[in-house]
Amino acid sequence: MTGLRVEELRTVLKTGTAVVRDVSFTVEPGEIVGLVGESGSGKTLTALSVAGLLPAAAEVTGGKVFLGNENLLELSERRRRAARGAGIAMIYQDPMTALNPLMTVGAQISEGLRAHGVSRTQARERTLEAIAEVRLPQPAVMARRYPHQLSGGQRQRMMIAGALAMRPAVLIADEPTTALDVTVQQQILALVDDLRRTHSLGVLWITHDLAVLAQLADRVLVMYAGRIVESASTVDLFESPRHPYTAALLASIPPATGIERPPLPQIGGVPPDLAALPAGCPFQPRCEHAEDRCSVVDPPLDSVAAAHEAACLVLPERWS
Numbered sequence: 001m002t003g004l005r006v007e008e009l010r011t012v013l014k015t016g017t018a019v020v021r022d023v024s025f026t027v028e029p030g031e032i033v034g035l036v037g038e039s040g041s042g043k044t045l046t047a048l049s050v051a052g053l054l055p056a057a058a059e060v061t062g063g064k065v066f067l068g069n070e071n072l073l074e075l076s077e078r079r080r081r082a083a084r085g086a087g088i089a090m091i092y093q094d095p096m097t098a099l100n101p102l103m104t105v106g107a108q109i110s111e112g113l114r115a116h117g118v119s120r121t122q123a124r125e126r127t128l129e130a131i132a133e134v135r136l137p138q139p140a141v142m143a144r145r146y147p148h149q150l151s152g153g154q155r156q157r158m159m160i161a162g163a164l165a166m167r168p169a170v171l172i173a174d175e176p177t178t179a180l181d182v183t184v185q186q187q188i189l190a191l192v193d194d195l196r197r198t199h200s201l202g203v204l205w206i207t208h209d210l211a212v213l214a215q216l217a218d219r220v221l222v223m224y225a226g227r228i229v230e231s232a233s234t235v236d237l238f239e240s241p242r243h244p245y246t247a248a249l250l251a252s253i254p255p256a257t258g259i260e261r262p263p264l265p266q267i268g269g270v271p272p273d274l275a276a277l278p279a280g281c282p283f284q285p286r287c288e289h290a291e292d293r294c295s296v297v298d299p300p301l302d303s304v305a306a307a308h309e310a311a312c313l314v315l316p317e318r319w320s
């Protein structure tokens with residue numbers, strides 16, 4: 001199976017502001033990698049850059065996006081579109097943005113496949129297979145429904161079915177469970193966890209919600225001001241965070257009750273304006289542990305332990 005390797009990805013708005021700043025990470029087959037950060041930290045633009053779906057207001061100006069051995073950023077538009085369908089699929093918070101309200105869901109999944117050269121008969125078969133795979137009952141009946149005839153959870157499953165029908169190597173999920181109630185959210189998380197095992201699907205799961213990642217992700221990337229500031233296995237990140245921003249995110253998770261959805265993280269101070277970043281470390285104005293040098297040096301992402309990287313000059317031993 002094919003993994004995803006992103007190297008030094010840089011995405012800039014037409015205004016000149018860099019919103020994704022030299023981001024590198026990998027997603028191995030069968031692995032779930034979480035990408036977490038506050039609103040505006042650049043998670044969505046990272047995902048759209050990788051999937052080749054950026055809005056006109058932004059463009060990738062540097063870096064590489066390898067799917068297997070192929071750098072997607074070097075492919076022609078036509079080949080990139082083909083690679084995108086079969087290689088990287090994306091699902092969103094609001095399935096209505098991905099689903100056409102005027103077509104039955106089955107027809108749109110089939111149409112997506114037909115656009116990639118799958119025959120009519122095969123497209124129909126694969127559509128029903130994909131709908132069954134996301135555990136919707138009576139696939140043939142479901143396929144004939146319009147999006148508004150489905151519940152929120154069913155629409156979310158249909159969107160996942162549409163993505164899976166393409167048999168992608170990597171699924172990028174941008175806050176896909178945020179709008180769902182907790183029970184349905186749990187069902188979708190269990191489904192994705194199952195699919196990555198049965199299909200060796202690599203998953204990049206974007207969220208505000210570290211509690212979801214505790215349950216789902218093998219590894220977590222923490223994003224701040226367009227950069228990855230910490231990267232570690234989920235266990236290491238929760239047990240020994242090495243960036244004060246990660247520690248603040250963790251401290252903002254209320255004690256787990258198992259049923260309540262935590263609110264958005266509340267961290268003192270405001271997220272930085274990407275168009276006017278402070279000198280030194282971008283988190284330093286909000287950081288409880290900042291030292292004088294932190295307003296001078298913007299630390300690179302460095303190895304701090306095995307398979308654990310952080311971009312901070314102040315070791316936890318010195319955190320007051």
Ligand SMILES: Nc1ncnc2c1ncn2[C@@H]1O[C@H](COP(=O)(O)OP(=O)(O)OP(=O)(O)O)[C@@H](O)[C@H]1O
Pocket residue numbers: 013019037038039040041042043044045046055057058208274
């Ligand atoms: N289409 C766009 N045009 C102009 N600026 C944009 C556009 N999309 C995002 N931005 C800006 O780029 C920055 C990063 O946004 P992005 O949506 O990637 O953040 P995010 O971490 O996904 O936030 P959220 O959790 O709210 O979705 C923000 O400053 C945002 O205002």
